[in-house]
Amino acid sequence: MVDRKTLRQVSEELKTRIAQGLYAPGQRLLEKDLVEEYGVSRGRMREVLRNLVGEGLLEFEEQRGVRIRRLDRKDATDLGRLREMIEGLAARLAAERMPDAELERQLVTLGEQMDQTAAASDAETYGHLNREFHDLIVRAADNALLATTLDRLRVPLFRLQFVEGLRRETLEERNGDHQAITRAILSGDGDAAEAAMRCHVRGGNARLAALADRLFL
Structure with missing residues (x-):
């Protein structure tokens, strides 16, 4: 072949x-x-x-x-804590590169799309947009080693976080986090961007820890 x-x-x-x-x-x-x-x-x-x-x-x-691969709860916790630190750094680096007109346009567009899908309780579409949002910030950070490391951490966690679906309240809460991250990045405030992203990922880690035992090894 x-x-x-x-x-x-x-x-x-x-x-x-x-x-x-x-x-x-x-x-x-x-x-x-x-x-x-x-x-x-x-x-x-x-x-x-x-x-x-x-x-x-x-x-x-x-x-x-x-x-x-199936994760046990410790695997998921360990991956989640590493992801918190690395995604926080990505947000900081993205903020430090501002102003960037194209990055601003893309963040604003994604924000509008996520507002609409959260209001419609469209968890599947929201999941795709969520991935685009985080990928955009990683690209904006412009650090190849960070991107490679994070890619290995996120895939199994992404599957777990969305496998059960998300309620409208959860989507709106997560979207509020995204708005705070976007504001900090667009203002060029690295400290605020990192803090907002780490808070966002910690929330996802907490929801992950509450998932049913059947989803883990």
Whole structure:
């Protein structure tokens, strides 16, 4: 088979589906099915799977292949606390780079879209916009090592946080956090941006800790 996609493209597609919960925690991934689904050779898919095992998103089982990694509560807590610090730093760095007219336009546009989806209780769309919001801030931080580290932390947590859906009150609360983060970044206040982001992530960590036991290892 001729590979129609690059290693990075396949990896990003697979990570997105893991984040969205399209593969269940603990689910085995069959190489032959993935080869057909993603349109790549067995060699390329094996390399992708090896890389995702290395990133902690998949687990290798002797004689059984790979499966979606399941987190226990300590794993989730540890990842969440690291994410708080790193996302806080990303917000600070983004604020320090202001003013940036394009960043401002994108943040304002995303804010308006999240206002609408929160009011409509559209948790699925809100989840996608939430990811875009956080990704935008990471890009604005312009720190490749930070971006790589955070990407490894967020995917399994994103799946857990949205797998149960979010109530309108929760969406509106989270959106209020986003508005505070946006105001701080646009004002160029690094201290306030970091504090607002860390508060936001701590809230998400608290909700994650309250999830049902069946979602954890």
